[in-house]
Amino acid sequence: MIWQSLPYLNLLWLLPGFLLLFAYAGWRRRRALARFADQAVLARLTKAVSLARRRWKQGMVLCALGLVILALARPCWNPIEQKVSRTGRDVVFVLDVSRSMLADDLKPTRLERAKLAISDCLEVIRGDRVGLVIFAGDAVPRCPLTLDYGFFRMMLADVEPRSVGRGGTNIGDALRTALKDVFDSQERQYKDVILITDGEDQGTFAQEAAETLGKAGIRLLAIGLGDEQGTPILVADEDGKRDFIRDGGELVRSKLDSASLRKLAAATPGGRYLPVGTGNFDLGAVYRSLVASAERRKLESETIKRYEEKFQIFALGALLLLLCEPWISERRRV
Numbered sequence: 473m474i475w476q477s478l479p480y481l482n483l484l485w486l487l488p489g490f491l492l493l494f495a496y497a498g499w500r501r502r503r504a505l506a507r508f509a510d511q512a513v514l515a516r517l518t519k520a521v522s523l524a525r526r527r528w529k530q531g532m533v534l535c536a537l538g539l540v541i542l543a544l545a546r547p548c549w550n551p552i553e554q555k556v557s558r559t560g561r562d563v564v565f566v567l568d569v570s571r572s573m574l575a576d577d578l579k580p581t582r583l584e585r586a587k588l589a590i591s592d593c594l595e596v597i598r599g600d601r602v603g604l605v606i607f608a609g610d611a612v613p614r615c616p617l618t619l620d621y622g623f624f625r626m627m628l629a630d631v632e633p634r635s636v637g638r639g640g641t642n643i644g645d646a647l648r649t650a651l652k653d654v655f656d657s658q659e660r661q662y663k664d665v666i667l668i669t670d671g672e673d674q675g676t677f678a679q680e681a682a683e684t685l686g687k688a689g690i691r692l693l694a695i696g697l698g699d700e701q702g703t704p705i706l707v708a709d710e711d712g713k714r715d716f717i718r719d720g721g722e723l724v725r726s727k728l729d730s731a732s733l734r735k736l737a738a739a740t741p742g743g744r745y746l747p748v749g750t751g752n753f754d755l756g757a758v759y760r761s762l763v764a765s766a767e768r769r770k771l772e773s774e775t776i777k778r779y780e781e782k783f784q785i786f787a788l789g790a791l792l793l794l795l796c797e798p799w800i801s802e803r804r805r806v
Contacts, residue, residue, distance in 0.1 A: 548779030568669035607646035609638030644676030671729030
């Protein structure tokens with residue numbers, strides 16, 4: 473026998489409290505009667521009252537309360553073994569956190585929009601393991617492959633450009649990190665990389681890294697954020713003063729490099745490039761159409777024990793006691 477909601481059993485401590493309450497009520501009743509008449513008169517007045525019946529009624533109420541508490545704790549027994557199989561894919565989000573992602577051509581910034589999109593996407597994921605790699609000048613595995621979407625959200629929430637030690641945009645290193653440090657070596661044909669970036673790679677052989685993913689059977693879905701004409705990058709210094717990034721007095725403008733991202737995606741089997749630009753995008757819809765509908769591998773199966781819930785028995789017992797209690801009279805039988 474097991475209890476599905478074990479903490480409810482702590483409510484059983486209410487029963488001694490009610491028992492003391494009944495005892496106190498009886499003492500107050502006797503004290504009030506003693507002020508009303510002397511013992512000889514009281515004996516005649518209360519002759520028809522059965523204290524045993526009164527205690528039976530109180531006991532039935534206490535038992536009903538106890539049975540309700542036991543029902544809330546959801547007792548189960550009669551275990552039945554059941555084999556459960558799970559299917560799914562492994563998906564690694566590779567997120568660009570470089571300073572170019574602070575451009576505000578997507579509000580509030582490219583980076584914040586990407587984080588919101590990933591978080592919303594988790595709402596539609598069912599049974600797939602997810603991981604996270606963030607990158608700028610370096611690539612950092614932020615979250616290993618997991619089914620704990622709450623933990624994934626926590627790792628995603630405080631991601632910012634300072635989460636990576638070196639500035640830049642090294643897409644090739646990020647793809648290699650996902651391949652070597654996040655994915656395992658088994659059945660890579662059931663794996664996807666979702667790359668979210670503005671595509672301004674800085675000479676890290678990203679094309680070769682994408683081709684390596686393709687040879688391993690891993691699909692790359694590239695999502696390009698930003699204006700292809702270029703957008704100034706507004707950042708804050710240590711004092712909180714905000715200003716645009718400049719190089720030699722000239723404004724630095726971050727442009728979406730669609731051509732490079734399209735080539736990266738084409739290097740993998742079934743790869744796709746989605747040019748979001750500065751428009752709205754629903755990553756959950758993308759996931760449903762491209763990932764959730766894809767072939768899925770059968771993951772490890774396990775045998776679990778399912779118990780039959782029996783709270784109905786206790787609830788029925790409590791109901792019968794409460795229905796019967798009013799029909800028991802406190803008066804003695806003549």
